[in-house]
Amino acid sequence: MLQKLAELDKRWIFLALAVVVILPLVFPLGLPVEPGQMSRKFYERIEALPEGSKVCMSFDYGPGTEIECQPMASAVLKHLFRRRCRVVCITLLPDGSMLARRTLEQAAAECKAVYGEDCVYLGYKNGGEAVLRNMGENILNVFSTDFYGKDLSSMPIMKDTVNWDSFALVIDWSVGRPGVADYVRIVGGQYHRPILAGTTAVTAPEAYPFVNAGQVEALLGGLRGGGEYEVLAGIKGGRACRGLEAQSTAHFFVAFLIILANVIYFADKRKKIGRGSGERRR
Amino acid sequence: MENAPAFSDMIGMWTGVCLSMCIFSFLYKDNPFYKLAEHIFVGVSAGYWMCIGYWQVIYPDLIQRLQGGDWRYLIAAVLGIMLLMRIFPKCAWMERWPLAFMVGIFAGYNIVYTMQAQILKQIEATVLPLWGTGSWQTACINLIVLAGVLTGLMYFYFSREHDNSLWGKSARLGVWILMISFGAAFGYTVMARMSLFIGRVMFFQDVWRATVQFFGGS
Numbered sequence: 001m002l003q004k005l006a007e008l009d010k011r012w013i014f015l016a017l018a019v020v021v022i023l024p025l026v027f028p029l030g031l032p033v034e035p036g037q038m039s040r041k042f043y044e045r046i047e048a049l050p051e052g053s054k055v056c057m058s059f060d061y062g063p064g065t066e067i068e069c070q071p072m073a074s075a076v077l078k079h080l081f082r083r084r085c086r087v088v089c090i091t092l093l094p095d096g097s098m099l100a101r102r103t104l105e106q107a108a109a110e111c112k113a114v115y116g117e118d119c120v121y122l123g124y125k126n127g128g129e130a131v132l133r134n135m136g137e138n139i140l141n142v143f144s145t146d147f148y149g150k151d152l153s154s155m156p157i158m159k160d161t162v163n164w165d166s167f168a169l170v171i172d173w174s175v176g177r178p179g180v181a182d183y184v185r186i187v188g189g190q191y192h193r194p195i196l197a198g199t200t201a202v203t204a205p206e207a208y209p210f211v212n213a214g215q216v217e218a219l220l221g222g223l224r225g226g227g228e229y230e231v232l233a234g235i236k237g238g239r240a241c242r243g244l245e246a247q248s249t250a251h252f253f254v255a256f257l258i259i260l261a262n263v264i265y266f267a268d269k270r271k272k273i274g275r276g277s278g279e280r281r282r
Numbered sequence: 283m284e285n286a287p288a289f290s291d292m293i294g295m296w297t298g299v300c301l302s303m304c305i306f307s308f309l310y311k312d313n314p315f316y317k318l319a320e321h322i323f324v325g326v327s328a329g330y331w332m333c334i335g336y337w338q339v340i341y342p343d344l345i346q347r348l349q350g351g352d353w354r355y356l357i358a359a360v361l362g363i364m365l366l367m368r369i370f371p372k373c374a375w376m377e378r379w380p381l382a383f384m385v386g387i388f389a390g391y392n393i394v395y396t397m398q399a400q401i402l403k404q405i406e407a408t409v410l411p412l413w414g415t416g417s418w419q420t421a422c423i424n425l426i427v428l429a430g431v432l433t434g435l436m437y438f439y440f441s442r443e444h445d446n447s448l449w450g451k452s453a454r455l456g457v458w459i460l461m462i463s464f465g466a467a468f469g470y471t472v473m474a475r476m477s478l479f480i481g482r483v484m485f486f487q488d489v490w491r492a493t494v495q496f497f498g499g500s
Binding site: 011014017018021022025026064065066067068094095097123124125126129130133144145147181184185186188189190200201202204205209212213214215221222223224239242243246247250251254 | 342391467472473476478480481
């Protein structure tokens with residue numbers, strides 16, 4: 001039996017994993033999502049912002065990582081609009097350009113935020129940290145128009161927006177470079193602005209040292225971070241919460257496979273040792 | 283009720299579904315559908331990046347500024363063209379100048395702030411009190427951080443043999459700590475990969491709902 005399992009075609013495992021992921025998405029299990037300490041800290045930091053505060057949000061993710069970053073970005077945007085904060089959105093990744101536009105448009109429409117007054121989307125600018133550095137001098141030198149080609153100087157939200165000092169908070173949704181490290185180095189290190197970040201699960205371990213050192217105030221990691229924030233922000237039926245159930249079942253399945261593989265390995269090893277000592281006795 | 287999706291949206295969504303299935307078919311075995319989807323992805327990405335690069339960078343930051351009479355940007359244009367000269371083997375040497383310019387600028391910019399944000403601040407974060415922290419849990423965590431950093435560094439010191447001495451044993455503890463951190467990072471990687479698949483399945487669900495809506499269902 002164990003031998004058969006050891007020789008099992010890996011495609012059966014792919015199929016089983018697909019079933020384990022698809023089932024809870026089709027038939028939700030209703031597993032609870034309990035927000036963690038980091039998500040609470042993130043939420044409380046947004047709650048502490050005074051009404052009318054200006055926040056810069058950078059969408060540095062692409063379609064491949066949309067499922068992890070978009071739910072948290074959307075939930076935080078809605079939370080900011082509900083708190084009557086004003087949001088200036090940018091992206092340092094060309095892939096993020098359309099995703100940022102869609103996320104902002106949806107959140108603004110839902111929360112009735114007025115474009116140009118409560119929010120603006122400046123679009124993509126090439127150069128990564130060079131862009132961040134130039135924004136520290138004058139944002140209008142970097143972005144002369146918004147994503148749609150409209151003049152920024154005529155927009156009320158841009159009236160008193162000069163450089164990083166104009167923002168009460170900077171939030172970065174990132175998947176690598178340009179990303180959290182660049183923001184920590186330039187926006188935090190050089191311009192001393194408070195930073196919050198949301199990353200994919202893969203990049204979260206790289207970002208945690210910045211949290212530990214106090215350079216990033218709070219971090220949301222992967223789909224779990226997004227799901228926890230949706231719960232805190234009171235968003236019903238959010239994408240991250242929907243996906244978290246499937247994530248939980250998939251993790252159980254992967255853990256089961258790891259245990260099973262170890263059992264097979266040690267049983268096989270024991271069998272070989274037994275066979276070896278039997279031959280020696282003969 | 284939400285508005286029914288447009289026909290063009292339906293075409294886009296179903297193209298996405300078909301291409302996703304083509305990519306997933308690789309899990310069974312390599313096949314022409316996978317190759318087709320892969321090539322379409324590369325081609326579309328290149329085209330998308332080119333368009334975004336032109337309309338959001340070259341046009342507003344170079345052409346419009348030159349049209350506005352700011353001739354300083356000619357220097358940037360010339361440097362940019364020099365960067366492309368590697369296409370012609372005889373003029374390939376020209377690309378070194380703008381490259382040297384970029385390397386010089388970024389190295390100069392980064393040295394101070396990288397030192398500050400990614401080295402000094404991180405060292406500072408490991409200098410933690412082991413007593414007088416208020417709770418024994420914090421003291422334990424601080425001790426683990428300190429021991430982890432020190433033993434991890436010992437492992438990467440190769441000028442002394444990692445034998446059975448205290449040094450060698452500490453280095454071995456460092457290996458254990460590194461393995462635990464790799465395990466945690468790998469756990470996060472598994473989580474991320476699962477999320478990608480979950481995202482695709484949720485996309486299929488959304489397309490299915492949109493299709494039902496398109497054909498007049500509720």
